[in-house]
Amino acid sequence: MVDGRILKDRAAGGVMRILTITAVLVVVVMAAGLVIKSMPLLESRPLGGLLFSSEWKPLRGEFGFLPFLAGTLWVTAIAIILALPVSLLTAIYLTEYAKPRVRKYVFPMLDILAGLPSVIYGVWGVLLIVPFTGYTLLAGGIVLGVMILPLLVSLLVEIFSTVPDALSEASTSLGATRWQGIKRVVLRKTFPGIVASVVLAVSRALGETIAVLMVCGNLPRVPQSLTDAGYPLPALIANNYGEMLSLPLYEAALMFAALILFTVILLFNVTSRVILYRVEKKFAL
Amino acid sequence: MKFLEEKIVKALMYLSTALVAAWVVSILWTILSKGWGSMSWEMVSQLPGGGFYIGKEGGFLNAIVGSLYIVGASAVLGLLVSVPVVFYLNVYLRRSSKLGYAARLACDVLFGIPSIVYGAFGFALMVALGMRASLGGGIVVVTLLIIPIFIRSMDEAARGFPREILDTAYSLGATRLQTIGVVLRQIAPGIATATLLSIGRAIGDAAGVMFTAGYTDSIPTSLSQPAATLPLAVFFQLSSPIAEVQNRAYAAAAVLTLIVLVLSVGGRLIMNRFSKNKLQ
Numbered sequence: 001m002v003d004g005r006i007l008k009d010r011a012a013g014g015v016m017r018i019l020t021i022t023a024v025l026v027v028v029v030m031a032a033g034l035v036i037k038s039m040p041l042l043e044s045r046p047l048g049g050l051l052f053s054s055e056w057k058p059l060r061g062e063f064g065f066l067p068f069l070a071g072t073l074w075v076t077a078i079a080i081i082l083a084l085p086v087s088l089l090t091a092i093y094l095t096e097y098a099k100p101r102v103r104k105y106v107f108p109m110l111d112i113l114a115g116l117p118s119v120i121y122g123v124w125g126v127l128l129i130v131p132f133t134g135y136t137l138l139a140g141g142i143v144l145g146v147m148i149l150p151l152l153v154s155l156l157v158e159i160f161s162t163v164p165d166a167l168s169e170a171s172t173s174l175g176a177t178r179w180q181g182i183k184r185v186v187l188r189k190t191f192p193g194i195v196a197s198v199v200l201a202v203s204r205a206l207g208e209t210i211a212v213l214m215v216c217g218n219l220p221r222v223p224q225s226l227t228d229a230g231y232p233l234p235a236l237i238a239n240n241y242g243e244m245l246s247l248p249l250y251e252a253a254l255m256f257a258a259l260i261l262f263t264v265i266l267l268f269n270v271t272s273r274v275i276l277y278r279v280e281k282k283f284a285l
Numbered sequence: 286m287k288f289l290e291e292k293i294v295k296a297l298m299y300l301s302t303a304l305v306a307a308w309v310v311s312i313l314w315t316i317l318s319k320g321w322g323s324m325s326w327e328m329v330s331q332l333p334g335g336g337f338y339i340g341k342e343g344g345f346l347n348a349i350v351g352s353l354y355i356v357g358a359s360a361v362l363g364l365l366v367s368v369p370v371v372f373y374l375n376v377y378l379r380r381s382s383k384l385g386y387a388a389r390l391a392c393d394v395l396f397g398i399p400s401i402v403y404g405a406f407g408f409a410l411m412v413a414l415g416m417r418a419s420l421g422g423g424i425v426v427v428t429l430l431i432i433p434i435f436i437r438s439m440d441e442a443a444r445g446f447p448r449e450i451l452d453t454a455y456s457l458g459a460t461r462l463q464t465i466g467v468v469l470r471q472i473a474p475g476i477a478t479a480t481l482l483s484i485g486r487a488i489g490d491a492a493g494v495m496f497t498a499g500y501t502d503s504i505p506t507s508l509s510q511p512a513a514t515l516p517l518a519v520f521f522q523l524s525s526p527i528a529e530v531q532n533r534a535y536a537a538a539a540v541l542t543l544i545v546l547v548l549s550v551g552g553r554l555i556m557n558r559f560s561k562n563k564l565q
Contacts, residue, residue: 009460016373020384023370023436024391026429030398030406037409086301093298106302108553109309115482115549116312116542117489119516123523123538124312127319146308153305177291200397207399209492210520234401234492241405241496251409258405262398269397273390 027266034259041252050256056220063253065260067220071137071230074223075212076205078141083149084198091156096182114150121147122214135217137230143211148201155197159190159279193279196272203268207261209234233257313542320539323532329540333502345537348518350504354420355494355512356487359428360480367435368476375443376451376461376468389440395433400493403430408496421508423498430493431483438482442475443468474555481552485545491516515541
């Protein structure tokens with residue numbers, strides 16, 4: 001006869017296993033839902049035409065996503081170019097140079113920056129950045145750059161602190177300066193991790209919605225320069241979803257926009273997370 | 286030469302770190318000073334009156350209450366789902382378990398999926414089920430949004446949990462399920478911090494609730510009514526051309542920022558305070 005306690009233990013285990021598996025399945029269900037909803041558009045138009053045409057005229061049934069893809073790429077690129085050097089230097093400083101007292105003040109600041117809602121960054125952008133840049137891609141890129149900074153710094157700090165001290169000590173003992181040690185040992189050792197962190201930050205930037213929507217200008221044209229207005233994909237969804245859904249294929253088109261975002265971000269996230277897990281394991285003693 | 290390089294790089298590092306600090310101060314200062322200037326008691330204690338959107342009387346209590354409803358309900362739901370999952374991952378499964386790896390990866394990935402995708406997906410689902418934008422819909426989407434954060438941050442706390450304690454419990458004849466009391470007590474500060482983190486994320490999220498919870502001038506009295514939220518109150522009112530309405534957006538932004546700040550500082554305090562008493 002089986003003890004009641006053991007029965008309970010097994011039953012609870014079963015329930016919790018189902019919950020855990022459900023968490024994994026959410027990803028699959030989401031993908032399936034988005035594909036099904038964008039099917040009407042995908043069946044009636046060639047994929048290449050959708051992605052590389054710049055004609056966005058829903059009223060006439062023309063759905064070219066190029067303006068939005070270009071807008072997304074521009075703001076993301078600006079954000080990374082601005083945020084990467086600053087976060088690399090800050091992360092190196094925090095892990096290799098800073099005294100504990102400095103860290104005690106800087107880490108909570110990064111926490112605050114990371115925790116501020118997107119809409120607050122948007123208000124800040126409108127008040128402080130837009131007066132200089134106008135509602136342009138540049139404004140979107142700057143705001144996004146500040147937004148992804150805390151994520152990037154905390155990922156990089158985590159990676160750098162996995163490098164055993166013995167490695168940089170060895171290089172110091174051979175007469176290298178601290179920076180030489182960092183450049184030739186730490187950065188080289190953690191290179192895959194750095195790339196993975198950047199990819200994660202890129203995917204965060206790709207999906208940022210409200211802040212970008214507030215400062216980018218939102219014109220569905222392919223932007224020619226930094227000072228043009230742009231219309232990134234998430235802003236397209238946020239601005240139009242829920243309206244005009246009676247137009248044929250319009251809902252499918254917006255769902256397709258969500259599907260593009262989902263697919264790219266999923267791929268980026270899975271690869272970079274797997275790399276990061278490996279990096280953590282490699283140095284874990 | 287190499288010493289010169291060292292000096293230059295070091296200067297650049299100081300500069301970067303100072304820049305980060307300057308950004309934090311600039312954002313907080315801009316939002317809080319602008320918001321404080323336009324804040325009044327009326328704004329946080331009243332519902333929008335007639336002519337609210339052309340700058341007449343009223344406040345954004347509807348958005349404050351709506352946000353609290355959504356965040357409170359989804360925090361409770363999120364806890365109910367994620368505590369068992371974290372317990373299962375850390376007590377039932379081995380460290381090398383494939384399911385554990387897949388679940389952790391899935392949560393990390395879900396954490397990366399933008400909330401606008403959750404919002405669009407959730408809305409499509411609601412339409413398919415014949416629901417309209419409502420408090421209930423918003424709660425479900427926000428819950429989905431914060432579960433991965435819940436699971437991953439509690440999981441980090443549970444990883445530091447000493448296995449010996451489990452062995453002690455087993456040796457006394459406890460089943461795995463019966464160790465739950467011990468485990469929960471040990472990772473309680475982790476749970477509290479995770480909760481505050483998730484609430485902070487949930488209350489600031491605009492894209493997820495945009496279509497699913499909708500917007501309304503009244504306080505919802507049932508799950509099927511639409512609900513206003515603070516981030517959307519900021520967003521909608523800021524896009525108005527009328528100065529009074531914009532001022533209310535700044536005030537709402539300041540309220541939102543204060544709430545998030547309190548949550549973030551609170552989370553850090555709990556972590557520092559209680560993790561010291563942990564058994565090592």
